[in-house]
Amino acid sequence: MFDKREIFHNILRTWYLKHKRDLPWREQVSPYYIWLSEIILQQTRVDQGLPYYFKFISKYPTIFDLADASEEEVLKLWQGLGYYSRARNLHATARIIASERNGQFPETYAELKKLKGIGDYTASAIASICFNEPTAVVDGNVYRVLSRIFGISTLVNSTAGAKEFKALAQHLIDSDDPGTFNQAIMEFGARHCLPQNPDCPNCVFATNCEALRTGAVGKLPVKLSKKPVRKRFFNYIVMLSEAHNSTWLRQRNGKGIWQHLYEFPLVETDKEVSAAELLEHEGYKSLCKKLSVEGLTLYNEEAIVHKLSHQHINTRFWIARTSDTDEKAVRYSEITNYPVPVLIENFISEFPVFKN
DNA sequence: AAGGCGGGGGC
DNA sequence: GCCCCAGCCTT
Numbered sequence: 001m002f003d004k005r006e007i008f009h010n011i012l013r014t015w016y017l018k019h020k021r022d023l024p025w026r027e028q029v030s031p032y033y034i035w036l037s038e039i040i041l042q043q044t045r046v047d048q049g050l051p052y053y054f055k056f057i058s059k060y061p062t063i064f065d066l067a068d069a070s071e072e073e074v075l076k077l078w079q080g081l082g083y084y085s086r087a088r089n090l091h092a093t094a095r096i097i098a099s100e101r102n103g104q105f106p107e108t109y110a111e112l113k114k115l116k117g118i119g120d121y122t123a124s125a126i127a128s129i130c131f132n133e134p135t136a137v138v139d140g141n142v143y144r145v146l147s148r149i150f151g152i153s154t155l156v157n158s159t160a161g162a163k164e165f166k167a168l169a170q171h172l173i174d175s176d177d178p179g180t181f182n183q184a185i186m187e188f189g190a191r192h193c194l195p196q197n198p199d200c201p202n203c204v205f206a207t208n209c210e211a212l213r214t215g216a217v218g219k220l221p222v223k224l225s226k227k228p229v230r231k232r233f234f235n236y237i238v239m240l241s242e243a244h245n246s247t248w249l250r251q252r253n254g255k256g257i258w259q260h261l262y263e264f265p266l267v268e269t270d271k272e273v274s275a276a277e278l279l280e281h282e283g284y285k286s287l288c289k290k291l292s293v294e295g296l297t298l299y300n301e302e303a304i305v306h307k308l309s310h311q312h313i314n315t316r317f318w319i320a321r322t323s324d325t326d327e328k329a330v331r332y333s334e335i336t337n338y339p340v341p342v343l344i345e346n347f348i349s350e351f352p353v354f355k356n
Numbered sequence: 357a358a359g360g361c362g363g364g365g366g367c
Numbered sequence: 368g369c370c371c372c373a374g375c376c377t378t
Binding site for chain 1: 370371372373374375376377
């Protein structure tokens with residue numbers, strides 16, 4: 001179809017020069033900015049990530065500033081963006097590069113990929129954009145664009161698919177300007193070759209697109225259907241010590257969602273429970289061993305359903321009063337310093353007691 | 357090879 | 368509701 005890769009390059013480059021967005025990390029190409037933007041944009045739309053990019057470069061102008069911060073501070077800045085392992089790995093990698101490499105990023109795909117949080121895609125993006133290494137990126141956009149233009153129905157989220165699309169992208173890449181090629185094909189996927197209702201009649205690849213020719217645009221790319229979401233039932237115990245103007249927060253450790261973020265003491269149940277059932281629950285009883293609880297009233301009768309891509313968390317907040325306090329207590333005025341999931345942030349911001 | 361990991365936007 | 372987003376890591 002493209003006997004000469006140059007044809008593909010020229011069509012793509014012409015489109016890109018006309019339609020590319022002015023994104024802040026494109027203004028001055030530095031590995032730190034590119035790395036930061038690429039981590040933020042993993043599984044995240046540009047519009048959603050942009051405010052976070054500005055917050056991070058403002059608070060941490062250099063990688064040394066990021067390395068000097070605490071993980072908790074970084075998580076707080078990341079709060080609301082999701083996939084929090086990105087923030088933890090970002091911080092860990094900043095510390096490695098600052099302390100072991102004098103702030104200098106590795107300059108090759110192979111070396112970049114060894115760093116925490118940098119996989120095949122991100123290593124290719126940094127190596128090509130910053131160091132002109134001809135290594136092709138394959139993200140969701142590239143899967144979509146290539147599967148359609150070349151009419152490839154291989155499952156994209158399979159080992160075979162990853163291999164096939166990487167090889168094709170690597171074959172197509174413009175070695176003279178790999179960074180621009182990579183950004184252009186992604187931008188084309190993000191702005192023109194959309195998942196739903198792409199504007200095929202006005203597409204610069206219309207005469208070259210196999211999927212358009214065969215009417216398969218809507219069927220490509222082919223993905224594995226995802227499994228049904230897990231339903232969970234969270235009961236948060238919001239302790240109020242009015243004598244000390246303090247409540248309790250706990251950090252989530254171990255596996256699962258929201259690692260290292262904070263939340264109120266949690267009692268997870270296998271269904272929605274009444275107050276009587278909660279009082280008899282082992283998780284609640286062990287919580288009460290640690291401090292005297294003087295009352296338990298339900299804050300929201302109607303459970304809040306917090307929807308993650310893979311879990312639906314039915315949540316009810318229970319207000320409890322106590323006269324105890326201890327070193328784990330958090331003063332109302334300091335509660336906003338802690339990184340918390342959006343579910344908790346929403347409650348805090350609407351709960352009258354915590355309003356200053 | 358498969359599953360877990362957030363939150364938001366578009367339709 | 369469903370799909371997708373400049374993916375990565377663990378098991």
